[in-house]
Amino acid sequence: MNDQAFDSERVSGIIAELKTKPGALLPILHAIQDALGYVPQGSVPLIAHELNLSRAEVHGVISFYHYFRSTPPGRHTVYICRAEACQAMGSEALEAYAKSSLGIDYHENTPDGAITLEPVYCLGNCACSPSIMVDKKVHGRVSPERFDDIMDSTRSAP
Numbered sequence: 001m002n003d004q005a006f007d008s009e010r011v012s013g014i015i016a017e018l019k020t021k022p023g024a025l026l027p028i029l030h031a032i033q034d035a036l037g038y039v040p041q042g043s044v045p046l047i048a049h050e051l052n053l054s055r056a057e058v059h060g061v062i063s064f065y066h067y068f069r070s071t072p073p074g075r076h077t078v079y080i081c082r083a084e085a086c087q088a089m090g091s092e093a094l095e096a097y098a099k100s101s102l103g104i105d106y107h108e109n110t111p112d113g114a115i116t117l118e119p120v121y122c123l124g125n126c127a128c129s130p131s132i133m134v135d136k137k138v139h140g141r142v143s144p145e146r147f148d149d150i151m152d153s154t155r156s157a158p
Contacts, residue, residue, distance in 0.1 A: 006040035015050045025051060025061055029068055038069040066107070066119070074109040076154050078102075079120040079133040089129035095119075097144045098132075101151070114155045 014031045018024050028047060032039050039062055048055045062068045080095050102110055102117060109116050125131040128140025132147070134154050142150070 006036065006042050008042065008046065010035060011040070011043045011046055015047060019050050025053070025058065029062060033068060037073050038071055041070055069107070071109070074113050074116040076114060076135055076157065077116045077118055078151075078154070079118050079123070081121070081123045081125070081129070081131045081133075082119050083122040083126070085126035086123075086129040086131055091130035094130045094132075094142060094144065094147065098147055101144075101148065112155075115151070 011032055014035060015028055018028045018031060021027055025047070028051075029039055032043055044055050044058045044062070047053070048058045051058075062070060078098070080098055081091055082095070098117065099105055102115060104110055104115075104117050106117055106119050120133065123131045123133050123138050125138050125140050130142050131138060131140045132142050132150070133139070134150060139146070139150055
């Protein structure tokens with residue numbers, strides 16, 4: 001889904017539903033990302049107009065918070081835990097391996113559109129560090145070899 005074809009009616013509906021909430025910008029951005037998987041650039045002027053903000057203010061919030069994406073994600077999202085327990089058990093090496101193996105950095109998609117790589121700061125799986133989460137499934141004690149196996153099965157999944 002490219003940004004030219006984003007669902008402006010859906011975005012407008014979300015804005016209309018939430019614009020009267022106190023501090024409506026963040027709830028609107030979360031709802032748009034939940035609905036579309038990202039916050040399309042084309043939605044920025046709509047949000048700005050309805051909340052009486054500048055486009056720069058809306059863009060500033062989107063770009064400040066790493067959670068928000070301005071491009072569509074891959075079919076699957078891989079989160080690598082960067083919390084202290086996972087770092088103590090080798091997540092920095094796993095992170096470097098994952099980036100090299102996938103050929104992407106954080107907040108990027110693989111060229112085939114299968115995988116988006118994201119950092120996360122605790123998966124609550126500290127006893128089984130280092131941990132990753134693929135979509136909503138947590139994997140513990142992830143070595144480079146295990147990472148490859150998980151990525152192979154992830155790429156073949158719909």
